[in-house]
Amino acid sequence: MAARNISRFWEWGRKIICVGRNYADHAKELKNAIPTEPVLFLKPPSAYVREGSPILVPLYSSNLHHEVELGVVIGKGGTAIPQSAAMEHVAGYALCLDMTARDIQDECKSKGLPWTLAKAFNTSCPVSDFIPKERIPDPGNVKLWLKVNDQLRQSGCTSQMIFSVPYLISYISDFISLEEGDLILTGTPKGVSAVQEHDELQAGIDDIVSMNFKVERPDH
Numbered sequence: 001m002a003a004r005n006i007s008r009f010w011e012w013g014r015k016i017i018c019v020g021r022n023y024a025d026h027a028k029e030l031k032n033a034i035p036t037e038p039v040l041f042l043k044p045p046s047a048y049v050r051e052g053s054p055i056l057v058p059l060y061s062s063n064l065h066h067e068v069e070l071g072v073v074i075g076k077g078g079t080a081i082p083q084s085a086a087m088e089h090v091a092g093y094a095l096c097l098d099m100t101a102r103d104i105q106d107e108c109k110s111k112g113l114p115w116t117l118a119k120a121f122n123t124s125c126p127v128s129d130f131i132p133k134e135r136i137p138d139p140g141n142v143k144l145w146l147k148v149n150d151q152l153r154q155s156g157c158t159s160q161m162i163f164s165v166p167y168l169i170s171y172i173s174d175f176i177s178l179e180e181g182d183l184i185l186t187g188t189p190k191g192v193s194a195v196q197e198h199d200e201l202q203a204g205i206d207d208i209v210s211m212n213f214k215v216e217r218p219d220h
């Protein structure tokens with residue numbers, strides 16, 4: 001069997017841990033309180049989609065939102081990782097979208113139910129090429145942007161994160177052991193909005209990486 005290559009981590013079938021409300025301006029735009037501890041949820045590896053394949057609107061949603069996020073790819077697993085050692089566990093980064101069925105999430109929130117169908121459906125995690133760690137010397141200071149049909153919708157800097165990458169790695173690994181090939185989505189800045197069938201999404205991290213996705217309706 002060919003050796004597994006971390007630069008194709010999305011093929012490994014490892015978990016995707018997502019952080020919510022990690023930017024005050026996004027928490028406010030959805031009228032959520034600023035969290036005092038990270039808000040966590042999961043996506044399954046079947047959520048991954050790569051450039052060249054479309055983002056599919058779930059049949060049960062009529063309000064699919066984009067959320068552009070910095071993804072952190074874990075290179076070395078661990079449990080209860082101290083913040084001071086957290087960066088040793090990072091192999092690199094990826095630009096990610098946390099596609100969200102906002103109407104379903106609102107319904108789940110009002111009923112006190114989990115967000116699974118709002119966040120974890122097929123193609124809910126578009127992911128860029130792998131970015132080796134050296135290309136982002138400070139994950140706490142990169143600009144994220146997203147355009148829909150050439151119109152800028154999201155533009156933020158990871159310096160606005162409430163909880164830093166080392167803090168998140170340490171916090172998550174206290175409760176959920178991290179494994180090589182796991183991905184952490186670090187939350188989205190403000191500007192989330194709805195996308196429709198046939199829309200073209202373009203997103204990037206500074207001039208380090210960019211990616212394009214089309215939105216389609218599934219035919220089943």
Ligand SMILES: O=C([O-])CC(=O)C(=O)O
Pocket residue numbers: 018019020021022023026030067098100105186187188
């Ligand atoms: O759905 C939400 O607003 C929570 C979330 O994923 C984020 O803040 O990135």
Ligand SMILES: [Mg+2]
Pocket residue numbers: 018019020067069098187188
């Ligand atoms: Mg998100």
